[in-house]
Amino acid sequence: MAVRFRRCLPVLIAVVLGATGCSPLVDVEQTAAEVRSSVQAPTVRGGEAVIALDQEPDKLDPTLASTLASRQIFISMCEKLYDVDASVHIVPQLAAALPQVSPDGLEMTIPLREGVLFNDGTPFDAPAVKKSMDRHRELNGSSRKTELSAVRSVSVLDPHTVRLTLSRPYAPLTSMLADRAGMVMSPAKLDELGEDFTNDPVCVGPFKFVERVAQDRIVLDRSEFYYDRDKVKLDRLIYRTVPDDNIRMANLRSGEFDVIWEVPTPEVPILVRDREITLLNQPTLQYYAITPNIQNVGGETGEVTGPLADDPRVREALSLAIDRGTLNKIAFNGLYQPACGPIPDSSEYATPKTQECGPYDPNRARQLLAEAGVRTPVRFEMTLANDPTQMRAGQIIQAMAAEAGFDIVLRPTESTTAIAEARDGQFQSYFGGWSGRPDPDGNIASFHVQGSSSNYSGYYTPELDDLIKRAAAELDVPRRRALYEQVVDELHRRNSVIYLYRTQYYVAHTAELAGVEIYPDGIIRMNTAGYVQAGG
Structure with a gap:
């Protein structure tokens, strides 16, 4: 159901500030800057942990999944060829080493771990990697096609080595293999279930899938087949879907939940002082943005009518109308950061130009609407998740x-x-977030290239497509950095995605747990988490 609010901005600001005004006074900038990715202590074997997520995961199929919530499940049951560490550097996981890339950038050879088993007891090997990667590239509806579009073929060189042959040099590929494109599924289970793999997913991982009850829970048990199982302390993980921030917080305090994602920002100043709760805090790769529908008709490129679709001046006016700094202060207690582009400031490809925000200028916005000749007020719907945090920002x-x-x-x-x-x-229009990727191409191509899986606006131009692909093919870091300055400039001119803010991840767990980890990729790692040893 659509919702309309006719409060003026000062009144709305007062309402939101009044709702959060009773929080203990803390230094907001200091709180946001105090990075704490994990708390370590001696732990014991056994027990289960209940992790509350703020949204329902979509399909538990690495080929088809597209939500951050599903990645929270995959991290515990579906390992990848590569992973990222706490500094967002690419490290081997199921691969035995970083790939060897040919001088022309058109071949990538990947050695694999030996002696590894899937969670059904079948062997992990090069043919299994080929089967999964071919599925990622070829299955109808695959969300991995754009990520692997440069891969022309996958070859088995021997039982523990695969070679990817590329159609063009593609610098981000290793980064893509550190996410779902690099997840390898059990060939036996794929043969058994096909497109229904999501009903009983089997990969390599510290935990194995047990059951899923829609809108309620996903249950994983410790795997007896995992190659590093001696480090896995917990017997069971139970993921619960609880969109309501207040319910997640109340159940954490009562002990019904052991870990919650994501702590609402009004609660952060309170939890900082709570000795029964451990608060983890991590800068992120994630951004939130508004995407206008410009050419997306039923998932196809076509004619969309309306002021936002018809005239880029209207989209520019919408961007100018939003004060990103004030949005952060009011909606998130100043605990997030304004953002005006897809590249985080932690990236080696970030420059002052890619981080620059345009002005907040409602007068210029009104002038652009007049120049566009549209009737004001310009009315349109904005689809957003039905949770308190997004609704507060939306208002x-x-x-x-x-x-x-x-x-x-x-x-x-x-x-x-x-x-x-x-x-x-x-x-x-759609207001939503992207959890972010270490390589800029992972935050750009899927949203702006023709036919890409997350190009919700449907908008593209051959010139922008070519520029994005040239940036991804460039192996020299300074030259690639300069190309991304051009890409971001083009994105600002077109406003097919209007970037708003970058989140800070706040995850909380009971003080009885230790070893829970949160990295800038936003994934809660439970692989070595456990209950604190008495006296520890």
Whole structure:
């Protein structure tokens, strides 16, 4: 159901500040800067942990999945060829070493770990890697096609070596193999279930899939086949879906939940002082943005009508109408960061130009709407997840935009449904987030290249496609950095994605646990988590 709020901006600001004004006073900048990825202590074997997520994971199929929530499950049961460490460096996981790349950049040879078993007891080997990667590249509806579009073929050189032959040099490929494109599934289970793999997924991992009850829980048990099982302390992980921030927090405090993702920012100053709760804090690769539907008709490129689709000046006006700094202060207690592009400031490809934010200028926004000749207020719907955090941000965006001549109607929707509707073109604008990738191409190509899996706007141009592909093919870091300055400049001119803010991850767990880890990729790692040893 669409929701309309006609409060003026000052009144809305007062309402939001009043809701959070009773929080203990802390130094917000200091709290955000105090990175704490894990707390370590001696732990014992056994027990189960309940992890509460803020949204329902989509398919537990690495080929088809597209949500951060599903990645939270995969990290415990589906290892990848590569992973990222706490500094977001690429490290081997199921691969035995980083890939060997030919001088022309068109061949990548990957050695594999030996003596590894899938969680059904069948062997992990090079043919299994080929089968999974071919499925990622070829299965209808695959969300991995764009990520692996440069891969022309996968060859088995011997039982423990694969070679990827590329159609073009592609610098981000190793980074892509550190996410779902690098997950390897049991060939026996793929042969048995095919496209229904999600019903009983089997990979290599510290935990194995047991059951899923939709909108309630996903259960994983410690794997007896895992190659590093001696380091796995817990017997069972139970993931629960609880969109309501207040319920997650109340159940953490009561002991019903052991870990919660993601702590609402109004609660952060309180948890900083709570000795019964451990608060983890990590800068992120994640951004949130508004995506207007420009050419997405039923998942196909076609004619979309309306001011946002018809005229880039209207999209520019919407961007100018949003004060990103004030949005962060009001909606998130100043604990996030304004963001105006897809490349995080922690990236080696970040430059002042890629990080620069345009001005907040409602007067110029009104002038652009007048130049475009549109009737004001410009009315459109904005689909967003039906959770308190996004609704709070949505209401503030709505009020800011109203000052510049927009009438945004909020359309709260269950999170996975919102993503599905965005993919299928069933929206006027979509407000949502992307968890981010270490390589810039992982934050750009899928959203802006023709036919890409997350190009929800449907908008592209041959010139921008070529520029994005040239940046991905460039192996020299300074030259690649300069190309991304051009890419980001083009994205700002077109506004097919209007970037707003970058989150800070706040994850909490009971003080009875230790070894829970959170990295900038936003994934909660439970592989070595356990209950604290008495006296530890």
